[in-house]
Amino acid sequence: xxxxxxxxxxxxxxxxxxxxxxxxxxxxxxxxxxxxxxxxxxxxxxxxxxxxxxxxxxxxxxxxxxxxxxxxxxxxxxxxxxxxxxxxxxxxxxxxxxxxxxxxxxxxxxxxxxxxxxxxxxxxxxxxxxxxxxxxxxxxxxxxxxxxxxxxxxxxxxxxxxxxxxxxxxxxxxxxxxxxxxxxxxxxxxxxxxxxxxxxxxxxxxxxxxxxxxxxxxxxxxxxxxxxxxxxxxxxxxxxxxxxxxxxxxxxxxxxxxxxxxxxxxxxxxxxxxxxxxxxxxxxxxx
Amino acid sequence: xxxxxxxxxxxxxxxxxxxxxxxxxxxxxxxxxxxxxxxxxxxxxxxxxxxxxxxxxxxxxxxxxxxxxxxxxxxxxxxxxxxxxxxxxxxxxxxxxxxxxxxxxxxxxxxxxxxxxxxxxxxxxxxxxxxxxxxxxxxxxxxxxxxxxxxxxxxxxxxxxxxxxxxxxxxxxxxxxxxxxxxxxxxxxxxxxxxxxxxxxxxxxxxxxxxxxxxxxxxxxxxxxxxxxxxxxxxxxxxxxxxxxxxxxxxxxxxxxxxxxxxxxxxxxxxxxxxxxxxxxxxxxx
Numbered sequence: 001x002x003x004x005x006x007x008x009x010x011x012x013x014x015x016x017x018x019x020x021x022x023x024x025x026x027x028x029x030x031x032x033x034x035x036x037x038x039x040x041x042x043x044x045x046x047x048x049x050x051x052x053x054x055x056x057x058x059x060x061x062x063x064x065x066x067x068x069x070x071x072x073x074x075x076x077x078x079x080x081x082x083x084x085x086x087x088x089x090x091x092x093x094x095x096x097x098x099x100x101x102x103x104x105x106x107x108x109x110x111x112x113x114x115x116x117x118x119x120x121x122x123x124x125x126x127x128x129x130x131x132x133x134x135x136x137x138x139x140x141x142x143x144x145x146x147x148x149x150x151x152x153x154x155x156x157x158x159x160x161x162x163x164x165x166x167x168x169x170x171x172x173x174x175x176x177x178x179x180x181x182x183x184x185x186x187x188x189x190x191x192x193x194x195x196x197x198x199x200x201x202x203x204x205x206x207x208x209x210x211x212x213x214x215x216x217x218x219x220x221x222x223x224x225x226x227x228x229x230x231x232x233x234x235x236x237x238x239x240x241x242x243x244x245x246x247x248x249x250x251x252x253x254x255x256x257x258x259x260x261x262x263x264x265x266x267x268x269x270x271x272x273x274x275x276x277x278x279x280x281x282x283x284x285x286x287x
Numbered sequence: 288x289x290x291x292x293x294x295x296x297x298x299x300x301x302x303x304x305x306x307x308x309x310x311x312x313x314x315x316x317x318x319x320x321x322x323x324x325x326x327x328x329x330x331x332x333x334x335x336x337x338x339x340x341x342x343x344x345x346x347x348x349x350x351x352x353x354x355x356x357x358x359x360x361x362x363x364x365x366x367x368x369x370x371x372x373x374x375x376x377x378x379x380x381x382x383x384x385x386x387x388x389x390x391x392x393x394x395x396x397x398x399x400x401x402x403x404x405x406x407x408x409x410x411x412x413x414x415x416x417x418x419x420x421x422x423x424x425x426x427x428x429x430x431x432x433x434x435x436x437x438x439x440x441x442x443x444x445x446x447x448x449x450x451x452x453x454x455x456x457x458x459x460x461x462x463x464x465x466x467x468x469x470x471x472x473x474x475x476x477x478x479x480x481x482x483x484x485x486x487x488x489x490x491x492x493x494x495x496x497x498x499x500x501x502x503x504x505x506x507x508x509x510x511x512x513x514x515x516x517x518x519x520x521x522x523x524x525x526x527x528x529x530x531x532x533x534x535x536x537x538x539x540x541x542x543x544x545x546x547x548x549x550x551x552x553x554x555x556x557x558x559x560x561x562x563x564x565x566x567x568x569x570x571x572x573x
Contacts, residue, residue: 017377020374024371024385024389025385025388025389027446028388028389028392030414031400031403031404031446034403035403049411049412051414093299096299096300097297097300099296100293100294100296104292104296106290106293109293112297115304116300122552123503123551123555125531125551126311126548126549126551127312128532128535128548129535129545130311130315130318131307133325152299153302153303154300154303154304155303160300214394219396220398220513221510224513225536235396236398236399239398239399243514244513244517254406255406261398261399265395265396266391266394268394269391277454277457280457281457281458281461
């Protein structure tokens with residue numbers, strides 16, 4: 001008797017749980033679906049109310065037309081260039097620094113580490129104007145250098161500290177005996193770092209690369225701050241300009257462009273989602 | 288000798304720290320006491336910028352709106368994330384699918400999200416108002432309505448960011464030993480009691496962390512307003528972060544913008560400090 005009651009309440013809670021999960025999944029997905037639907041509307045069906053949920057004759061030509069309407073190919077190329085180079089730079093800077101923090105004793109170690117972590121607390125609004133002036137002084141305004149080079153030095157807006165923290169933890173988990181053995185074999189410390197430690201750290205580097213890449217690809221603030229010419233803009237900036245400047249811009253084309261900007265990152269994420277979850281679980285905060 | 292090698296490895300990051308963080312933090316502090324326009328020399332005016340700001344009606348309005356936004360966004364966002372995490376806590380079929388779906392908005396750029404939601408929020412032909420009209424509600428004009436624009440941005444941001452804190456909560460939940468729940472269950476505790484007496488206290492350190500970073504994030508809201516409203520209609524969605532931007536790069540008043548950014552920094556620090564002080568009251572320490 002009691003057993004069936006428990007079973008029933010269990011089944012009920014499982015059904016409720018799934019019902020909630022599905023409703024929430026729909027809420028999360030509807031904006032994406034609406035983007036796809038809108039991107040296939042014609043200018044006439046777009047403004048129809050009530051809206052057409054499934055375009056009767058999907059206008060695939062929107063996806064070619066958007067290339068005529070805005071230099072989306074150029075935007076895309078700029079995004080790829082800035083994100084790839086920036087990610088490489090940030091990974092290099094972060095892994096070098098993390099190696100020093102994980103494996104070396106030196107004066108001021110604790111203070112420097114603390115200072116780097118503290119930079120994460122500083123809002124970008126505080127450093128924004130002077131960083132802009134520095135870029136102007138370097139002659140890097142309106143050039144991709146302003147968006148790429150800072151990453152080789154850990155990033156202009158305090159994004160680098162997280163990577164150093166993540167990699168340091170991973171490096172510390174690799175047995176010290178490995179380093180001792182390779183040093184006895186006559187390898188230099190730098191050789192150990194590049195030929196043994198870094199290859200062993202591929203999982204951590206991959207997760208960091210994913211986060212940094214996503215951060216740069218999705219960033220709007222830095223491009224808006226430093227760039228002004230249209231053909232230098234990454235996707236985020238280009239789309240934002242089209243949305244805000246051309247108020248009557250056709251939403252069908254805007255959605256096609258937005259979809260093009262979102263798809264690469266969604267694919268990346270779906271491939272890597274296991275690692276992402278893993279990274280959250282491993283760096284999980286403890287009180 | 289050994290120190291020198293270590294510093295060699297740290298060199299890039301240290302240069303970056305000095306050039307892009309420490310230097311700018313100090314420079315911006317100095318600039319906040321000057322009248323400064325790009326190209327001209329900064330002129331020292333003491334506390335002039337601060338005095339002007341604290342006496343301006345707009346500054347207080349914008350500060351109020353920033354708090355209002357945080358008040359709308361933070362509780363809703365934390366509750367949504369916790370809810371998602373609790374639903375996904377048990378090992379159930381389709382877990383990976385749901386987790387992936389809930390995280391999708393997080394990996395999407397804020398620009399894309401803001402453009403999509405701007406379209407959903409369209410007052411005349413938007414999907415949202417159509418759906419509301421089905422259940423007999425005539426929706427507001429959302430982003431064009433000074434009363435609804437800021438809540439609309441908050442709703443969109445909850446959708447965009449809930450998955451991030453969900454992951455942090457999931458990690459926290461995974462750290463709670465299952466034995467506690469088992470023992471309580473054997474003692475006849477209901478699901479609600481177990482949630483109140485076990486899950487919540489043991490999760491409170493994670494909750495604290497989430498609350499702190501979410502509040503800081505809420506104060507910094509920028510890209511949403513940049514894409515969706517430009518601070519409008521009127522000044523109804525102008526928050527401190529966007530106001531600092533506007534003062535610097537639309538009105539070209541870099542001195543005043545620096546002063547604003549320091550006032551902003553002070554507010555953020557003050558709030559974080561307050562949260563740390565209140566910590567002992569509700570965060571469980573093992």
